[in-house]
Amino acid sequence: MSGPPRNGDTTDLRLGVLGFGLRGALARTAHRPGHGARVTVVADPDPARRDDATARIPGVRTVDDPRKVIDAPDVDAVLVLTPDHTHADLACAALRAGKPVFVEKPLDITVERCDRILRTARETGTRLYVGHNMRHMPVVRLMRDIVARGEIGEVRTVWVRHFVGYGGDWYFKDWHSERRYTTGLLLQKGAHDIDVVHWLTGGYTRQVQAFGATRTAGPPASPRPPTGTRRTATGRRTASGHSTR
Numbered sequence: 001m002s003g004p005p006r007n008g009d010t011t012d013l014r015l016g017v018l019g020f021g022l023r024g025a026l027a028r029t030a031h032r033p034g035h036g037a038r039v040t041v042v043a044d045p046d047p048a049r050r051d052d053a054t055a056r057i058p059g060v061r062t063v064d065d066p067r068k069v070i071d072a073p074d075v076d077a078v079l080v081l082t083p084d085h086t087h088a089d090l091a092c093a094a095l096r097a098g099k100p101v102f103v104e105k106p107l108d109i110t111v112e113r114c115d116r117i118l119r120t121a122r123e124t125g126t127r128l129y130v131g132h133n134m135r136h137m138p139v140v141r142l143m144r145d146i147v148a149r150g151e152i153g154e155v156r157t158v159w160v161r162h163f164v165g166y167g168g169d170w171y172f173k174d175w176h177s178e179r180r181y182t183t184g185l186l187l188q189k190g191a192h193d194i195d196v197v198h199w200l201t202g203g204y205t206r207q208v209q210a211f212g213a214t215r216t217a218g219p220p221a222s223p224r225p226p227t228g229t230r231r232t233a234t235g236r237r238t239a240s241g242h243s244t245r
Helices: 024-030 047-056 066-070 084-096 111-124 138-148 166-172 191-201
Strands: 013-018 037-043 061-063 077-080 101-103 128-130 229-231 237-239
Touching: 013 024, 013 066, 024 037, 024 047, 024 077, 037 066, 047 061, 066 084, 077 084, 084 101, 084 111, 111 128, 138 191
Parallel strands: 013 037, 013 077, 037 061, 077 101, 101 128
Antiparallel strands: 229 237
Protein backbone atom coordinates (compact mmCIF):
# COMPACT_ATOMS: atom_id res chain seq x y z
CA MET A 1 0.00 0.00 0.00
CA SER A 2 1.40 3.39 -0.98
CA GLY A 3 1.88 5.91 1.78
CA PRO A 4 -0.34 8.97 2.10
CA PRO A 5 1.00 12.30 0.83
CA ARG A 6 2.18 15.11 3.05
CA ASN A 7 -0.13 18.08 3.59
CA GLY A 8 1.99 20.69 5.28
CA ASP A 9 3.26 19.15 8.50
CA THR A 10 0.43 16.59 8.72
CA THR A 11 0.11 13.17 7.16
CA ASP A 12 -3.51 12.64 6.20
CA LEU A 13 -4.99 9.18 5.84
CA ARG A 14 -6.69 9.13 2.45
CA LEU A 15 -10.19 7.67 2.71
CA GLY A 16 -12.41 6.12 0.06
CA VAL A 17 -16.13 5.96 0.81
CA LEU A 18 -18.65 3.42 -0.49
CA GLY A 19 -22.18 4.79 -0.26
CA PHE A 20 -23.22 8.35 0.57
CA GLY A 21 -26.72 7.95 1.96
CA LEU A 22 -27.91 8.33 5.54
CA ARG A 23 -24.48 7.35 6.86
CA GLY A 24 -22.74 9.92 4.67
CA ALA A 25 -22.41 12.01 7.82
CA LEU A 26 -19.69 9.61 8.95
CA ALA A 27 -17.67 10.42 5.86
CA ARG A 28 -18.16 14.15 6.41
CA THR A 29 -16.99 13.79 10.02
CA ALA A 30 -13.93 11.82 8.95
CA HIS A 31 -12.96 14.46 6.37
CA ARG A 32 -10.46 16.62 8.26
CA PRO A 33 -7.82 17.80 5.78
CA GLY A 34 -4.59 18.69 7.52
CA HIS A 35 -5.78 17.07 10.75
CA GLY A 36 -5.26 13.37 10.09
CA ALA A 37 -7.74 12.27 7.43
CA ARG A 38 -9.39 13.38 4.23
CA VAL A 39 -11.92 11.79 1.88
CA THR A 40 -10.49 11.56 -1.61
CA VAL A 41 -13.20 9.62 -3.49
CA VAL A 42 -16.83 8.57 -2.94
CA ALA A 43 -18.68 5.85 -4.85
CA ASP A 44 -22.46 5.80 -5.19
CA PRO A 45 -24.69 4.62 -8.07
CA ASP A 46 -27.13 7.49 -7.50
CA PRO A 47 -26.14 10.72 -9.32
CA ALA A 48 -27.97 12.78 -6.72
CA ARG A 49 -25.87 11.21 -3.97
CA ARG A 50 -22.69 11.89 -5.89
CA ASP A 51 -23.73 15.52 -6.33
CA ASP A 52 -24.42 15.69 -2.59
CA ALA A 53 -20.94 14.36 -1.82
CA THR A 54 -19.38 16.91 -4.16
CA ALA A 55 -21.27 19.73 -2.45
CA ARG A 56 -20.49 18.59 1.09
CA ILE A 57 -16.86 17.47 0.73
CA PRO A 58 -14.76 20.06 -1.11
CA GLY A 59 -12.39 18.60 -3.68
CA VAL A 60 -13.73 15.04 -3.46
CA ARG A 61 -13.86 12.86 -6.57
CA THR A 62 -17.04 10.84 -7.18
CA VAL A 63 -17.55 7.62 -9.14
CA ASP A 64 -20.40 5.17 -9.72
CA ASP A 65 -18.43 1.94 -9.24
CA PRO A 66 -17.15 0.83 -5.81
CA ARG A 67 -14.27 -1.00 -7.48
CA LYS A 68 -12.91 2.36 -8.64
CA VAL A 69 -12.58 3.35 -4.98
CA ILE A 70 -11.05 0.07 -3.84
CA ASP A 71 -8.44 0.12 -6.63
CA ALA A 72 -7.69 3.85 -6.41
CA PRO A 73 -4.02 4.61 -5.71
CA ASP A 74 -4.99 7.65 -3.62
CA VAL A 75 -7.06 5.59 -1.15
CA ASP A 76 -5.38 4.20 1.99
CA ALA A 77 -8.50 2.94 3.77
CA VAL A 78 -12.16 2.31 2.90
CA LEU A 79 -15.41 3.20 4.68
CA VAL A 80 -18.28 0.82 3.85
CA LEU A 81 -21.48 2.82 4.46
CA THR A 82 -23.82 0.85 2.21
CA PRO A 83 -26.98 -1.19 2.98
CA ASP A 84 -26.44 -4.15 5.29
CA HIS A 85 -26.73 -6.92 2.69
CA THR A 86 -23.89 -5.46 0.58
CA HIS A 87 -21.24 -5.32 3.31
CA ALA A 88 -19.56 -8.70 2.88
CA ASP A 89 -18.81 -8.42 -0.83
CA LEU A 90 -17.51 -4.86 -0.61
CA ALA A 91 -15.55 -5.29 2.63
CA CYS A 92 -13.87 -8.49 1.44
CA ALA A 93 -12.87 -6.87 -1.85
CA ALA A 94 -11.25 -3.97 0.00
CA LEU A 95 -9.53 -6.27 2.50
CA ARG A 96 -8.10 -8.40 -0.30
CA ALA A 97 -6.80 -5.20 -1.90
CA GLY A 98 -4.89 -4.50 1.31
CA LYS A 99 -7.03 -1.52 2.29
CA PRO A 100 -8.03 -1.30 5.98
CA VAL A 101 -11.82 -1.24 6.26
CA PHE A 102 -14.39 0.46 8.47
CA VAL A 103 -17.74 -1.36 8.13
CA GLU A 104 -20.89 0.27 9.41
CA LYS A 105 -22.88 -1.99 11.73
CA PRO A 106 -24.28 -4.58 11.45
CA LEU A 107 -21.36 -6.43 9.89
CA ASP A 108 -23.77 -8.12 7.43
CA ILE A 109 -27.13 -9.90 7.57
CA THR A 110 -26.13 -13.56 8.03
CA VAL A 111 -23.63 -15.34 10.25
CA GLU A 112 -22.01 -16.89 7.16
CA ARG A 113 -21.43 -13.52 5.51
CA CYS A 114 -20.10 -12.03 8.74
CA ASP A 115 -17.73 -14.98 9.11
CA ARG A 116 -16.53 -14.43 5.56
CA ILE A 117 -15.54 -10.86 6.39
CA LEU A 118 -13.74 -11.92 9.57
CA ARG A 119 -12.00 -14.78 7.82
CA THR A 120 -10.84 -12.51 4.98
CA ALA A 121 -9.45 -9.97 7.43
CA ARG A 122 -7.54 -12.69 9.26
CA GLU A 123 -6.21 -14.35 6.11
CA THR A 124 -5.09 -11.08 4.54
CA GLY A 125 -3.81 -9.50 7.75
CA THR A 126 -5.71 -6.33 6.84
CA ARG A 127 -7.26 -4.24 9.59
CA LEU A 128 -11.02 -4.32 10.06
CA TYR A 129 -13.19 -2.17 12.34
CA VAL A 130 -16.93 -2.50 12.87
CA GLY A 131 -18.79 0.76 13.45
CA HIS A 132 -19.95 0.22 17.02
CA ASN A 133 -19.50 3.91 17.69
CA MET A 134 -21.30 3.90 21.05
CA ARG A 135 -18.10 2.55 22.61
CA HIS A 136 -16.64 6.00 21.99
CA MET A 137 -19.46 7.97 23.61
CA PRO A 138 -18.27 9.68 26.82
CA VAL A 139 -21.20 8.38 28.89
CA VAL A 140 -20.57 4.78 27.82
CA ARG A 141 -16.82 5.08 28.41
CA LEU A 142 -17.52 6.49 31.89
CA MET A 143 -19.80 3.53 32.63
CA ARG A 144 -17.07 1.16 31.45
CA ASP A 145 -14.50 2.85 33.71
CA ILE A 146 -16.83 2.64 36.73
CA VAL A 147 -17.41 -1.07 36.14
CA ALA A 148 -13.69 -1.74 35.55
CA ARG A 149 -12.78 0.00 38.83
CA GLY A 150 -15.23 -2.21 40.69
CA GLU A 151 -17.17 0.73 42.09
CA ILE A 152 -20.51 -1.05 41.77
CA GLY A 153 -19.27 -4.58 42.37
CA GLU A 154 -19.88 -7.49 40.04
CA VAL A 155 -22.31 -6.66 37.25
CA ARG A 156 -25.11 -9.22 37.20
CA THR A 157 -27.84 -7.47 35.23
CA VAL A 158 -27.88 -4.86 32.47
CA TRP A 159 -31.19 -3.23 31.52
CA VAL A 160 -31.57 -1.54 28.15
CA ARG A 161 -34.52 0.43 26.87
CA HIS A 162 -34.29 1.60 23.28
CA PHE A 163 -36.86 3.85 21.69
CA VAL A 164 -37.38 4.07 17.93
CA GLY A 165 -39.25 7.21 16.97
CA TYR A 166 -41.00 8.43 13.83
CA GLY A 167 -43.39 5.48 13.99
CA GLY A 168 -40.57 3.25 12.81
CA ASP A 169 -40.24 5.22 9.56
CA TRP A 170 -36.46 4.88 9.47
CA TYR A 171 -36.66 1.09 9.65
CA PHE A 172 -39.97 -0.13 8.26
CA LYS A 173 -40.77 2.21 5.38
CA ASP A 174 -37.73 1.85 3.14
CA TRP A 175 -35.35 -1.02 2.20
CA HIS A 176 -35.18 -2.17 5.84
CA SER A 177 -38.72 -3.51 5.52
CA GLU A 178 -37.65 -6.28 3.11
CA ARG A 179 -36.23 -9.40 4.77
CA ARG A 180 -33.70 -9.98 2.00
CA TYR A 181 -31.98 -6.69 2.85
CA THR A 182 -31.74 -6.76 6.64
CA THR A 183 -31.80 -8.75 9.86
CA GLY A 184 -34.75 -7.04 11.51
CA LEU A 185 -34.77 -4.24 14.04
CA LEU A 186 -33.15 -6.17 16.91
CA LEU A 187 -29.84 -6.66 15.13
CA GLN A 188 -30.04 -3.70 12.77
CA LYS A 189 -30.57 -1.05 15.44
CA GLY A 190 -30.09 -3.09 18.60
CA ALA A 191 -26.56 -4.06 17.51
CA HIS A 192 -25.35 -0.96 19.37
CA ASP A 193 -27.04 -2.00 22.60
CA ILE A 194 -25.85 -5.60 22.40
CA ASP A 195 -22.27 -4.47 21.80
CA VAL A 196 -22.35 -2.04 24.72
CA VAL A 197 -23.78 -4.71 27.04
CA HIS A 198 -20.99 -7.10 26.06
CA TRP A 199 -18.33 -4.40 26.44
CA LEU A 200 -19.55 -3.19 29.84
CA THR A 201 -19.78 -6.70 31.29
CA GLY A 202 -16.63 -8.11 29.70
CA GLY A 203 -18.49 -11.16 28.40
CA TYR A 204 -20.60 -12.46 25.56
CA THR A 205 -24.12 -13.82 25.29
CA ARG A 206 -24.51 -17.60 25.61
CA GLN A 207 -28.29 -17.96 25.78
CA VAL A 208 -31.17 -15.85 24.51
CA GLN A 209 -34.81 -15.76 25.52
CA ALA A 210 -37.16 -13.40 23.72
CA PHE A 211 -40.74 -12.40 23.12
CA GLY A 212 -42.26 -9.70 21.00
CA ALA A 213 -44.97 -8.59 18.63
CA THR A 214 -45.37 -6.61 15.44
CA ARG A 215 -46.60 -3.15 16.26
CA THR A 216 -46.68 0.01 14.21
CA ALA A 217 -47.12 3.52 15.58
CA GLY A 218 -49.42 5.22 13.13
CA PRO A 219 -50.96 4.02 9.87
CA PRO A 220 -48.64 2.45 7.29
CA ALA A 221 -50.27 4.37 4.44
CA SER A 222 -48.30 7.08 2.61
CA PRO A 223 -44.87 6.07 3.87
CA ARG A 224 -42.00 8.49 4.10
CA PRO A 225 -40.12 8.64 0.77
CA PRO A 226 -37.01 6.61 1.65
CA THR A 227 -33.63 8.15 1.02
CA GLY A 228 -31.77 6.58 -1.89
CA THR A 229 -34.64 4.58 -3.33
CA ARG A 230 -36.28 4.94 -6.69
CA ARG A 231 -39.75 4.23 -7.99
CA THR A 232 -40.15 1.81 -10.88
CA ALA A 233 -42.67 2.25 -13.67
CA THR A 234 -45.25 0.50 -11.49
CA GLY A 235 -44.56 2.84 -8.58
CA ARG A 236 -42.85 0.19 -6.46
CA ARG A 237 -39.87 1.41 -4.47
CA THR A 238 -36.59 -0.37 -5.07
CA ALA A 239 -33.25 -0.25 -3.27
CA SER A 240 -30.71 1.72 -5.28
CA GLY A 241 -27.71 -0.57 -5.36
CA HIS A 242 -25.16 0.34 -2.71
CA SER A 243 -26.43 3.88 -2.40
CA THR A 244 -27.76 4.43 1.09
CA ARG A 245 -28.16 3.12 4.59
